[in-house]
Structure formats: C-alpha cells, structure tokens
Amino acid sequence: MIIAVKNSSDKVQVDNLIKWIKSKGLSVDISVGENTTVIGLVGDTSKIDIDLVRSMDIVEHVTRVQEPYKCANRKFHPEDSIIDVSGHKFGGNNFQIIAGPCSVETEKQIVDIAIACKKAGANLLRGGAFKPRTSPYSFQGLRETGIDLLLKAKQETGMPIVSEIMGVRHIDLFKDVDLVQIGARNMQNFELLKEVGKMNKPILLKRGLANTIEEWLMSAEYIMSEGNHNIILCERGIRTFEPLTRNTLDLSAIPLLKELTHLPIIVDPSHASGISRLVAPLSYASTTVGADGLMIEVHNDPPHALCDGAQAIRPEQFAVIVKNIDVMLPLVNKVRI
Amino acid sequence: MIIAVKNSSDKVQVDNLIKWIKSKGLSVDISVGENTTVIGLVGDTSKIDIDLVRSMDIVEHVTRVQEPYKCANRKFHPEDSIIDVSGHKFGGNNFQIIAGPCSVETEKQIVDIAIACKKAGANLLRGGAFKPRTSPYSFQGLRETGIDLLLKAKQETGMPIVSEIMGVRHIDLFKDVDLVQIGARNMQNFELLKEVGKMNKPILLKRGLANTIEEWLMSAEYIMSEGNHNIILCERGIRTFEPLTRNTLDLSAIPLLKELTHLPIIVDPSHASGISRLVAPLSYASTTVGADGLMIEVHNDPPHALCDGAQAIRPEQFAVIVKNIDVMLPLVNKVRI
Amino acid sequence: MIIAVKNSSDKVQVDNLIKWIKSKGLSVDISVGENTTVIGLVGDTSKIDIDLVRSMDIVEHVTRVQEPYKCANRKFHPEDSIIDVSGHKFGGNNFQIIAGPCSVETEKQIVDIAIACKKAGANLLRGGAFKPRTSPYSFQGLRETGIDLLLKAKQETGMPIVSEIMGVRHIDLFKDVDLVQIGARNMQNFELLKEVGKMNKPILLKRGLANTIEEWLMSAEYIMSEGNHNIILCERGIRTFEPLTRNTLDLSAIPLLKELTHLPIIVDPSHASGISRLVAPLSYASTTVGADGLMIEVHNDPPHALCDGAQAIRPEQFAVIVKNIDVMLPLVNKVRI
C-alpha cells in the first residue's frame, strides 16, 4: 500500500499515522517529495482498511499494491490447487463436465436425466433442490425432498452430485452432497460463507451478478479463512446494459483469475445468456479460453421444466457438445478422465 | 400478459398452451392475425412463469403488461401505506431522519453520538452491530454486544433504533430493535426475507447494488407474502461504471416507485457516494425529489471510525443539513414531527 | 503520478525510465523500499501516457495523483467560470432555465412554444434541427431549415437559442446560434470537439451515455485546448442495467464536478428518464443538489411530437415547475434574472 500525504499536513498527524501503521505490524518506507510525502507500507497489508486511510484529512491519495486476499492469492501459493470432488479432480490439467436439470422435479425425471447425462459423457450431476427465485410465487424447489431424489440418482448412476445451499439452517441436509454450491445471489451472504467455511466439503462459489473479480476472491477468502480451502470458482455472467442476453458472460475473467489465484475456475454457459442456442458455442469458448470445467443445464423436456427451461438443452444436444469439447481439450493441454 | 404465437405452429400445441393457461385460473382473449396469433391473458398473471412461456417453441414473443408483484402494487392499494416505527410515521406526508454511526464501537461512542444526533434534530438512531464487510479481515461489528449498546443509547435518548440483520439465526437478537434493516447484499437472500416476513416488526429493505426496481419490489413481495406488510424501502445507490463515486445514487427511482408502490421510500446518501462532502447536497436532492425520509451516517470522530469513515459527517455538519431540510419540507408538502 | 518499480528489476531499465521521465520536463522523488522502489513524479504529468508506463515490464503499479486535465481543473482556476450566453450568465450564483421542443417542426410550432416557454419563465429556447436518431428511418430533423425557424422564434421572443451540432460541415450554419450543443453520442467525436474549440461561441457539452466524469472533463479539455474556454457541462443520465428509466440521472456528479472543475453544470431531466412524469421531481432535485441550470423539453402537443414525445411536458406543467424552482433557488443561494 502506498499512501501519499500532503506536505501541508500537520507533522504530528503524519507521525500518528505512521505510528498507527507500525502498530499493525508493518514497517514503512518514507520518501519526502516537493509537494507530497509518500509512505510505502511493507508487510502484510491485507488487514489495513483502505477506506479508513482514505478518509483521513492528511491523506491525498492511497493505493493498494498488494491484493487484499491472501489464502486465495497465487503469489503465496504458486501451484494450481487440485480440488478432489469424490474422486473427480478440478484444477491443474483436469477438466470436468457437470450436467443436469435446473430443478429436481420427480424421481423419474432426475434419474432419467442423470442416466442420459452420464451416457452423453458428463462427470458430475447437478440439480436444484433449493431454488433462489426472484418471485415468491415461482416454484421454490422441492427442498429436502429434492436432495433425497438427487441422492437416489447418485446411487443409480454413481455420479457425484452438486446442489445449491441457500441458508445456514440447511447445512445438515447437505452432508451427502459432494459439491455444495453457493449461488450468485448469496456470493456476499457472509454468514453463509463463514458457515460453509467450517464444512469439510468442496464448495462451488458462483460469481455474483454485479460483483468484481476482487470481491469474488474476497468471498473465497471468507470461506478459506474459516479453514475450508476446497473452493472451485464458477463464472456465470455479469449484469450489464445489454438486454438481449440475460447476463454477459465474462470470459476474460478466466485467464485473469488464472494469474491471480490458484483455485480452479469453471464456467456456467447456461445461466449466462439464458438462451439454449448459445450453450454450445459458449461451452467451446469457455474450454479454449482455459476454464477447468463446465456446468451445463440439461433437461429431457425443456418446455415443461419448472424453471429456467429457456436455457436448458436436451441430452442429445449435450452429447454433441461433450464430443466437440473432448476434441478441443488436447489443444489447451487438458484431460477429462 | 400478451403471448404472440407463430401461425406456423401446430394447432394442438397452441390448444395445449391455452388449456394450460386456463388451468392457472386465467381466461384468454385470442386474436388471429396474418402472421401471428395474439393471446391476451386476463386475470392475475403474477403466478405465471414468464421464462417458461418464453422457452416454448411455438411462442414468438411474450410480454408482461401487469407487474409481477401484487401486495406491493399501488394498483391494488392506491393509498400510501403509513408505517409506524415506535411512534414515528413513515409515508404519506411524513418525513423522518435516521442518523447515527456506521458501526457501534463502545457505549460512550454510541450514547454520545445518539445525544448529538437527537440534539441536531434526528428522529431515529441507526448503528451497525452486524457489519457486512467485503473482507473477512475487516472489522465485523460487535454483533450481540452492539445490539445491547444500541439499546442503552435508546434508553438514554428515547430514540427508536435501526440496525441491520445478517442471518436467520439472529432473529431473536432483534426483538427490541424498532426497525430491522435488510442490507443491500442480502436483498435477494430469500431465506432471510421469508424469515423477517414472519416478524411482527417494520423492515427497512435496502436496494441491492445491482438490482432493478422490479427485483427490489419482488423482494418486498417476499416479505409481504409471509404476512409482514410493514416495509420501508431504502435507495442507496447502484453499481455503474463511474469510479469517482462508490455507487451512483438513483434518485429517479423515488418518483417512479411512488407510482408503482404504496410503500414509503427513504434515501441513504452516505453509502451511495462514499464521500462525506456529497452528503449535504444529496440529502437536499433526496428531499425535493419526494423521498419520505433520510438515513445519514454521523460520527463524532470520523477519521477513527472503524468502518466507512470516509462517508460520515460530524454532528455539527449534520445539524446544518437538518435545518436546511426543514426549510425545504413545506415545498414538497411534507412534515417532520 | 506515483510509479512502483519491482526491486528485482534490471537497474539499467529503471535508470532508462527515470531518464525518460526527466526528458518530459519532470523531476522525480525516489524512495527505495524493501520490495519496491517508489518513484514520485513532480511537475505537470498531464502529458504522461499512464497506459504506456503501466505496460512496462519493470512497473508493478502506477497511479495518478494529479488529474489529467488542466484547463478545466479547479485547482488551477479556483473561481467559478461565468459563461455569458447572449447576456444570460451561467455559473457562480446564477441559474438559467432552457426550454423548448425536442425537434423543430414548423414555424408555427416553434414560435408558439417559444412564446409559451417565455411566458412560463424560461430564459433560453432549445430546439433540435439536427437530430441524432438510433434508426436511419426515424425523423432526422429539419436540418438547415430547422435553424432558420429557430432564428425566427428568437426574433419573435428575444430568447437566445440552443441547438445541437452533429458534424464539422455544419459549423457555418451555427454562426447565429447562441449556445452550440454537443450531444451525448458525440462527446468523444474528437474531430468535432477540436472544431468547436475554434469557434468563438459558448458550447454546451453533454455527458456521453457511458462516459466517466473524468472522460467528460477530458472532452471539455479538448475544446479548451483549442482556445475556447466557454463551456457549460450538461448531465443527462448514464446507461445502467435499470430498464424502467431510459437512463439513470447521476446527480452525485453535480457536487463532485463543483469540486473538480470551475465550469458551470446544468441538468437535462427530460432525456435522463424518458418519462414526462419524472421531469418535475428531477428538476427540483437538480436545483437543490447545486446545478447551475436546467434544460427541459416542452411541447404544446406531446402525443404528436415527431420525436421523444414521451419525455416532454406541456407549457402549463412547465410553468408550475418554474414557479417551484424559483422558490427553491434562495435555499441554494442562487438567483435567476
């Protein structure tokens, strides 16, 4: 962190600032210029509140050189983290495909889709039991029952399951879910983040609709600071002014995150655009841009899906996508086992 | 809702769609044109999932004419709702000023500020006990203790208190808080919304950083659909590309909301910009644009505030703002008692 | 400007950087820390290309302390600029109201509206002759004829006229227009900015739909750097994700600009929201937030206006707004003569 202090400042106040910085366990480099005195902070500045420093009258400008996240930072953990989800590895040169319906509806539905997805080549099964819906009048998911049905599909197919958790009271219900998802709307539900940070389970952390990459990594940091370092990030589109797609998929985030963090990053091309016809091309783009996997919505009867039908594809379309991805993987030095 | 169906569609599918609509308790107006058949839905369409309809192959276009919220809709409740917070009325021609620090720090701090705010003319006291912070390493609030200290300040000054709730497990701690705030980051924490919907207490619902006005009203609808109709909305700035202010205060939202809903709306000019020098002019603008009140951060020692110090003003500055607002209120036909 | 250089850098490269900075007429403050060497640039850094510095391998971080604009900067011109438009003063404690139709349509139309606006209290007359329309099939304005009709209305009422210029080839047509407007879509049409910078006329520079405050001031700087310092800024809403209003009026920009620049700033509440019912409350908010004036669309027959009818108000509604504004002006220490 570099703090520029006006030279017109009261010397006592400047000394107080320096004393306060040192009290945080940091040392300082001071450079007195013509108009400005520059204070460089040496040490771990992740615990310094930059807004507090900025608010001080004597401070003209403050800028962070170091990132405010530590556990998630590649600087302090140069190798890729490999996250193991019930035998399926995310990160490094591994690639995984998660597939399944938006919502779990009936036992037959989820088992049928699970079998179809597995046959088409999927590695893990997704399915929504608890559904975050904008309207209280929309279908909210089968909740507990939905988890039970997912577990049946897992039993039937052997595929690990991925499902979204929406509240701290449901932690126990997720003890057999292989990968616990934090949805976009809960990315900054800090009470929930702390709670899953205490779980001994891999977490799939989706990016919030209007959250920066740095805020996203800070939410990963929340989970990691509680002890759980098994985090997979998931880009799913951000909110912009463009009305033709539901969100704007930010694929630049993938190679950028690869520099900033050691955590694996997958892409959800289904929710991003909200248009099923875009799922295939966005899956290919996500693969070649360097993602560690994909999460794709597949439904065996899209027009009757209870939610988000517009973005789901059928198993036969999904099978084509998987085949094409498998051809592309060697070009980006990835394998799918 | 108006659904345009392609005339090239299979007649059986169109009939199925019409049957499905009728099964939801709605009637239909059908108009067969040259290229398109237009189906007008008559009745309460708030329970129809527009995304599901859009996803159907035979549908060319679907558009909602009615708003998807009902309890919050002014059409069905033409008079302003008046929300009573321990004797202080929000809505109608009433105007209220809430003031206090970002965070509760010590008993002396909160009591001193409370006294200063009251003297300057504030009607209610705000103070953060549970603090949603981007970083796990930033001060997270005094939590339970913070609520206790707020209650002491209430006892000392008689001012009703406003504080933010962050999780369903803390509901009981808020039983003596007069106005329970849902923060911007939790605006779509649906499990929490349902829970406060069961409280017998007024709720202050802040707009999410990247949420549309319609989504905001749908979150109010979540609370109302559980039985709690005592909601006050709070505009606090939205996320845009402009970097000089932390958020962009959306004052157009105020008169627009006055048309769409009967609920009162106040403005938080402190968090919006993150710059203390903008608090006064934005407070005046909020007043004359038609808001029902203000929530202003006041601190007796801003540079040492434990959080958000940059946006807080001192009690003497706050007193000037209050005086100026009181001159403006008659011009917008409001009173502050 | 503060440049942080990695200590692992080649010494020769660092020396080259310092030499290059000095060759630009600047001096440097160097501070060698444990991990980083901080170079502070002393002097006028507005001619240093920050992106170029950022791209250098040895540079870890670079941050601008000084603003990149000079002529428009209040630091170098602390008093408010007063811009005289044919006897009407903008800036300081003056307030001006510009009113008129979106487009000039017929002589009778523009003269009738001009008379009505004057009677209602407007100070200047606006009218579009050249119209920037998204579609080539929409009405493009009467062009040359439109300017002629505006001049007739000026003759009839004595009101100075304001109209938008869209291209460098039309400069001569605007020689009798009192205030020449650069529209939002041309805010970064740099060839046009340079050309109006050579005019001996006040320029009304609207903010671009997606331009930052700094970019806006840089566009003012383009005009000023050619010699024309008679610039009035006009906030008219920015593009955000909110669909209910056409744009989001950024009123925080007004007090912020008052700190950054000495140029007057007015607000256009009509284009911002695109909803006529919001014009009155947004006009009041603009006045109390500290703007130097307003530009309001007024039409004598809104449903038949050839463009932007949805946002125009009738003369009798405009008269009420003017009356209310005149009551508010003393509260913000402004006068309208």
Place this chain on the structure above:
Amino acid sequence: MIIAVKNSSDKVQVDNLIKWIKSKGLSVDISVGENTTVIGLVGDTSKIDIDLVRSMDIVEHVTRVQEPYKCANRKFHPEDSIIDVSGHKFGGNNFQIIAGPCSVETEKQIVDIAIACKKAGANLLRGGAFKPRTSPYSFQGLRETGIDLLLKAKQETGMPIVSEIMGVRHIDLFKDVDLVQIGARNMQNFELLKEVGKMNKPILLKRGLANTIEEWLMSAEYIMSEGNHNIILCERGIRTFEPLTRNTLDLSAIPLLKELTHLPIIVDPSHASGISRLVAPLSYASTTVGADGLMIEVHNDPPHALCDGAQAIRPEQFAVIVKNIDVMLPLVNKVRI
C-alpha cells in the same frame, strides 16, 4: 408490433391511432379483451417510432415483435454475406486474421511489423493513422502521413490495409485503404455513418463501448440504407463495472449476431481487455465461439509504442497464436486461405 390500449380509452382516440397506423401502410389485427384492446400491426413496422406510440395517453403497453433493422436482418437475407476485402473473403466459412500496431509511427516501424505479421501468418495489416485519444495531450496519430506509410507497407508486403476514419473531411484520404474502420467512439456518429455509406468500400464497424447489439445493427443499417452493404462487424468489449479489465469482451454477442444478421463478425481481443497476456486465450475463445476473424495488435517493441502498448504482443507471440488458431479452425468448420 403489438399495442395494448386501455379499454377505458376514448373511442375516437383509438380510432385515430388505428387510422394513423394504416396511413403508414400497415394493416391491423384488433382483439377486444376484458380490460385491454390489443392491436397487432401487420407489415413493415421498422418505420414506426415506438417511443411516439408509447407516449400516447391511451397506450398501456407497446412491444416490438419485429426487429427495427431491415437490410442487416437475416430474416430478409438468410444466407451469410461474404464481404470481399481486396481478395480476402469475410463471412461464410472463411476466417481472416488482421494484425498490426496500434499506431503507425515511422516507415521502418510499420514496414518491419507488416513483414513480421505476414511471416507469422496474418492476412491483413492494421495500423492507426488517426487516433481517437481520450486526452488532447496524448499522441493523435500521424494522420495523412500515417496513411501514406501504411500504403508503403502494403506495397512492400501485398497485404490489404485496415485503418480508422475519424471524420467526414478525411473521406478522400481513405480512397486506397482496403477496409475502412469506424471506431467504437464513432459508432453513433451518424453524419460519418451516412458518409461512409456512400463509399464504394468495405467498412469495419466496431461496437460502441456502451451500445446494445440492436443499436449496433441500427448503425450498420445507417450505412446500408445509403447503399453500402459491405459491412463487417467487430466486437471489442463493452463498458461494465469490472475494473481489472479495460472492457468486458462480450463473446455471447457472436452466436447471437449470427442469428440476427447475415453480416460477418470479427473480434478484437486486444482492446477488450487492455492486457497483452489475455490476447492469446481470448483469441482462441473468439475462434471457437464462431467469429469470422480476429484483429490483433502486434508491436515489435511494446514498451515504446506510442499508444496502447499494454495490450500489444510481439510478432513471435502472435505467430504462436496463429498456429494454434489454424488447428482450431476445422473444429468450427472454417478455413483460412
């Protein structure tokens, strides 16, 4: 277009509206419902001003079913347009790579880069002669001289050249430029669009920083409505709240545009992120998402480039990218000759 009229409306006004629609050469389908009368417009509605209809008092809701663009619309031109740029074909199953420096600086510089780019596999040469810079103090390009130097590089290498036009006065200077670029900031400079619409030359139309896909196609329509149908679109990133990348590359736009229009679309991965390390992965993603080509900034000495150095890559890095793209092209059924 579907217009919903309130049943409480004056019958005379509704009849007037219908008469007005018919006077535009359209026929109507009318459906009288319980609360609303729905008027469906049959025929070419691209000349109907939707904002005007929306502003009418009797209109409750209006929605466009047909797109407002016609020449650019795939519905009326189902086959891909193939645009020939001096023998290089864009569109269909063709793929083209444009490469070169941000700015032309000296004859040696541009000729050296042109030779290096050709050797690495580029098909066309780009180079900026007229540079749109945010600051009037930044390098503005060599202008006329820059065009001359590009023509020398073309003579030397045989590569067709691409360069940006910034104003209507420079049309004649571009008579030997093979592909004339309209930059992002001029995407809605309608006077310039009309002028290049009269040129007998292919136009490369970049998307504006904050423009929707529909507005972009309307700008193409401006050029086409003047007679020039040789347009290539270029996605280059949109403005969002994310600060780590300069812009957010919107790759979902590519497959979506393939449905909406018959015009070819290329991607500029260099300007989008502003980070040279992201050029390779974003180039691969653009290829597999279905783009018809790429425009990549290449510089032989990035740290000393006069502008945008941070995003340029060196020829040897560019050669690797080209090699990888050529492996990917068969997977998306494209060829590069």
